[in-house]
Amino acid sequence: MNDLLISGAHAIDPATGLDAPRDLLIRDGRIAAIELPGTFTGIESAETIDATGLTLAPGFIDIHVHLREPGQTYKETIATGTAAAAAGGFSTVIAMPNTLPVNDSVATLDWMLSPTRTPRVHLYAMPAATLGSMGQHLTDFEALAKAGALGFTDDGKPILEDPIMRAALLSAGRLGLPISQHAEDTRMTGGCSMNHGPVAFRLGLRGMTVEAESNIVERDIRLLREIAVTEGVNAHLHVQHVSTAKALTAIRRAREDGLHVTCEAAPHHFTLTDEAIGEFDTHAKMNPPLRSESDRQAVIAALLDGTVDCIATDHAPHAAHEKEVEFERAPNGITGLETALGLALRILHRDHGLSLSRVIALMSANPATIVSLKDRGTLTPGSQADLVLFSAKDEWSYEAARTRSKSRNTPFDGAPMLGRVAATLCAGKTVFRAE
Amino acid sequence: MRSLTIHGWNIGFDKVSFTNLLRETFAYGLAEAKHLTDAVLDDRPVELHIQDADFESFALKAGRLGARIAAQRPTYAPGSLLTVANLPLSEIASILTLTTHLESLPPEEKSTLLKNRRIALLFYESSTRTRTSFELAAKSLGATTTLVSDKSSSIEKGESLKDTGLTLRALGAEAIILRHKAGGAPFLLARMTGLPVLNAGDGMHQHPSQALLDLRTLLQRLHLQDRPIGSDTLAGKTIVITGDILHSRVAKSNAMLLPRLGARVILCGPPALLPEEALTLAPGVEIARDFDEALKEADAIMMLRIQRERLAGLEIDLNEYIARYQLDQHGLAACKPSIVVLHPGPMIRGLEIAGEVADSPASAIEQQVANGLAVRAALLVRALSPPA
Numbered sequence: 001m002n003d004l005l006i007s008g009a010h011a012i013d014p015a016t017g018l019d020a021p022r023d024l025l026i027r028d029g030r031i032a033a034i035e036l037p038g039t040f041t042g043i044e045s046a047e048t049i050d051a052t053g054l055t056l057a058p059g060f061i062d063i064h065v066h067l068r069e070p071g072q073t074y075k076e077t078i079a080t081g082t083a084a085a086a087a088g089g090f091s092t093v094i095a096m097p098n099t100l101p102v103n104d105s106v107a108t109l110d111w112m113l114s115p116t117r118t119p120r121v122h123l124y125a126m127p128a129a130t131l132g133s134m135g136q137h138l139t140d141f142e143a144l145a146k147a148g149a150l151g152f153t154d155d156g157k158p159i160l161e162d163p164i165m166r167a168a169l170l171s172a173g174r175l176g177l178p179i180s181q182h183a184e185d186t187r188m189t190g191g192c193s194m195n196h197g198p199v200a201f202r203l204g205l206r207g208m209t210v211e212a213e214s215n216i217v218e219r220d221i222r223l224l225r226e227i228a229v230t231e232g233v234n235a236h237l238h239v240q241h242v243s244t245a246k247a248l249t250a251i252r253r254a255r256e257d258g259l260h261v262t263c264e265a266a267p268h269h270f271t272l273t274d275e276a277i278g279e280f281d282t283h284a285k286m287n288p289p290l291r292s293e294s295d296r297q298a299v300i301a302a303l304l305d306g307t308v309d310c311i312a313t314d315h316a317p318h319a320a321h322e323k324e325v326e327f328e329r330a331p332n333g334i335t336g337l338e339t340a341l342g343l344a345l346r347i348l349h350r351d352h353g354l355s356l357s358r359v360i361a362l363m364s365a366n367p368a369t370i371v372s373l374k375d376r377g378t379l380t381p382g383s384q385a386d387l388v389l390f391s392a393k394d395e396w397s398y399e400a401a402r403t404r405s406k407s408r409n410t411p412f413d414g415a416p417m418l419g420r421v422a423a424t425l426c427a428g429k430t431v432f433r434a435e
Numbered sequence: 436m437r438s439l440t441i442h443g444w445n446i447g448f449d450k451v452s453f454t455n456l457l458r459e460t461f462a463y464g465l466a467e468a469k470h471l472t473d474a475v476l477d478d479r480p481v482e483l484h485i486q487d488a489d490f491e492s493f494a495l496k497a498g499r500l501g502a503r504i505a506a507q508r509p510t511y512a513p514g515s516l517l518t519v520a521n522l523p524l525s526e527i528a529s530i531l532t533l534t535t536h537l538e539s540l541p542p543e544e545k546s547t548l549l550k551n552r553r554i555a556l557l558f559y560e561s562s563t564r565t566r567t568s569f570e571l572a573a574k575s576l577g578a579t580t581t582l583v584s585d586k587s588s589s590i591e592k593g594e595s596l597k598d599t600g601l602t603l604r605a606l607g608a609e610a611i612i613l614r615h616k617a618g619g620a621p622f623l624l625a626r627m628t629g630l631p632v633l634n635a636g637d638g639m640h641q642h643p644s645q646a647l648l649d650l651r652t653l654l655q656r657l658h659l660q661d662r663p664i665g666s667d668t669l670a671g672k673t674i675v676i677t678g679d680i681l682h683s684r685v686a687k688s689n690a691m692l693l694p695r696l697g698a699r700v701i702l703c704g705p706p707a708l709l710p711e712e713a714l715t716l717a718p719g720v721e722i723a724r725d726f727d728e729a730l731k732e733a734d735a736i737m738m739l740r741i742q743r744e745r746l747a748g749l750e751i752d753l754n755e756y757i758a759r760y761q762l763d764q765h766g767l768a769a770c771k772p773s774i775v776v777l778h779p780g781p782m783i784r785g786l787e788i789a790g791e792v793a794d795s796p797a798s799a800i801e802q803q804v805a806n807g808l809a810v811r812a813a814l815l816v817r818a819l820s821p822p823a
Contacts, residue, residue: 190747191747197712198712198715201681201710201712201713201715201716202687202712202716203618203619203640204618204637204638204639204640204641204684204687205619205638205639205640206747279509279517279619279622280618280619280622280623321595321597324595324597324623324627325595325596325597325623326596326615326617326619326620326623327617327618327619327623328618328638329617399442401442401443401503414440414442
């Protein structure tokens with residue numbers, strides 16, 4: 001028998017509204033039962049995890065990570081990136097396609113998803129929407145979908161041409177898959193390395209305006225509306241890492257109109273502002289950039305009111321030598337898998353009163369819905385035994401030096417965290433356990 | 436008191452020197468200091484409480500010895516001048532006093548002050564005044580200088596700023612003067628090398644030595660040089676800075692510095708070159724779009740060139756610009772009789788400034804250049820003097 005019993009935990013399952021002490025029994029990698037404490041006493045041969053004092057939740061799902069493999073394994077590999085994911089409580093991650101080569105073919109997708117890459121947690125991918133992510137010719141959506149694609153994206157390189165984006169939304173919509181868009185009008189952001197505003201002025205850096213983000217979101221929503229009217233297809237637009245009030249307003253309005261628009265927010269966008277750049281700290285450089293305090297507050301408000309569907313880290317590892325350069329020359333991105341829970345609980349739960357259950361929903365049930373992962377993100381019997389155990393009240397400081405990732409490019413080295421992962425389980429197997 | 440946490444060590448950690456540093460800084464006994472060093476070797480966090488005055492120097496030394504200082508704001512070698520932001524008024528006063536002192540020294544005495552000291556000039560962008568004045572200032576103090584330019588060095592082959600800085604340090608450079616196209620590059624160089632770095636202009640960010648020499652020129656021309664440096668040294672004086680503020684590091688350094696000495700600073704220019712964000716440079720900074728009106732208020736005017744190389748597609752109608760913002764004789768005549776005209780150079784006669792104005796008695800442009808030499812000599816002595 002390979003039964004595993006988790007006892008003594010406080011279970012939270014946003015999908016069912018469960019928020020109470022429960023014991024959970026795992027059998028053959030699936031959740032066999034979840035019952036009142038003590039129900040399973042006497043079950044023989046069950047290995048037990050004593051989870052007294054811990055919160056038990058569905059394993060987290062990050063629909064936006066960069067694992068750098070193939071091609072840039074000096075930054076990260078699938079093995080190291082997914083080890084960081086496990087340490088952060090994630091049991092499922094979705095790899096972005098900006099690898100070398102770009103993941104735009106079934107061959108590359110198969111290679112990436114092969115068990116020989118030794119992922120620590122469940123690995124899925126969103127392949128490129130266009131060949132080479134060049135924005136010109138759509139990839140073979142049908143074949144990629146059959147090979148396991150959960151959506152399509154040219155992440156980092158927005159699809160600018162209206163006819164291409166329209167075709168992408170329509171084709172993916174017919175397959176029931178999202179187009180996940182990095183919303184940035186790159187025609188407006190040449191030479192820019194941070195947010196437009198007083199801080200950029202003071203630092204003498206060229207800034208990206210909020211319109212560079214909102215214009216693309218508004219354009220994509222317009223295309224979605226057109227497709228609904230002319231083709232009768234309710235296509236699915238997913239807006240990545242929304243960082244501005246203006247884009248959120250457009251998303252809110254589109255949803256009121258019944259369009260299928262979802263979006264994600266990154267922990268750094270609800271935690272930091274462009275002031276974090278300080279004295280040209282390249283660990284505070286990412287795209288979309290850290291914004292003003294009013295935009296940060298707008299992201300938090302949208303997380304609280306449900307406009308933002310999920311938290312995604314945009315985990316983007318870079319080697320130290322790549323970040324130890326002039327600010328304008330440094331690559332965009334920070335690591336994020338190990339700091340997501342600690343920041344979400346600190347900022348959203350403690351500072352803004354979002355319930356633990358809602359925070360967990362943002363990191364499990366909701367992302368599962370966006371990418372239609374059916375038996376994930378819930379503690380319902382029969383589901384995958386993808387679980388996270390964490391102490392919700394543990395205050396600690398993140399130490400980049402201890403990361404499981406290959407890279408340490410984080411602005412959160414030494415930053416206070418609330419809530420610490422004790423263990424992560426993937427299909428009933430413990431893939432991370434705190435020392 | 437400030438606190439600093441050491442989290443483990445880097446390769447090359449010098450445990451003996453680190454133990455000695457703990458003993459010197461905190462007056463610990465040997466056993467106590469060793470105990471803390473062991474904790475560092477063990478990767479256990481060690482929190483230290485340090486007098487403010489000792490903080491920077493300790494953090495720098497500990498870092499150099501290989502201690503890993505966690506979540507610490509970066510530290511820079513004392514004597515660095517990276518920005519005018521947070522430069523204490525007392526520091527400004529001592530730099531200006533030192534400038535005057537150095538000027539009064541006979542050349543032969545002056546030339547012993549930095550005898551055989553090595554200073555590197557690292558220039559990633561062209562320069563006439565700044566480079567020459569730093570170089571001549573260094574030589575007048577007896578220092579050995581070397582010039583490395585991006586166009587005739589391994590920088591062309593792709594060597595990074597970090598490695599270029601480490602190479603200069605390995606060659607014995609004790610301070611680096613850096614001009615760079617990228618804002619913030621001097622901060623990076625100072626962090627990577629641990630050497631005193633003098634910012635000789637970084638992109639559109641800062642030009643702190645220019646602001647200091649402008650301040651000295653203003654004090655001289657406004658007959659305020661005998662006033663002590665304080666928050667009211669320039670009280671009652673209005674400085675109008677006109678032109679391409681957006682792309683100007685000189686404007687930013689001056690607009691941040693002068694209000695702290697009590698000056699009223701009015702920035703003047705068209706919205707494309709002077710966005711509203713400029714109001715946040717310092718409390719009290721004003722924006723004027725009407726040059727003629729601003730001129731009436733001015734005790735001094737600083738004219739700036741339009742930085743064609745940084746316009747990045749921005750289109751400026753030069754005829755219209757000249758009509759509205761050029762300082763010509765007509766404009767000069769409308770000013771107070773005691774008006775002082777400054778220009779950091781390079782100036783484009785006939786564009787932002789009429790040739791006659793540049794050559795007029797109101798012009799302090801050559802005095803600025805002379806002060807550049809004097810102030811930069813003081814900055815070099817400051818950079819290479821052991822911390823007090």
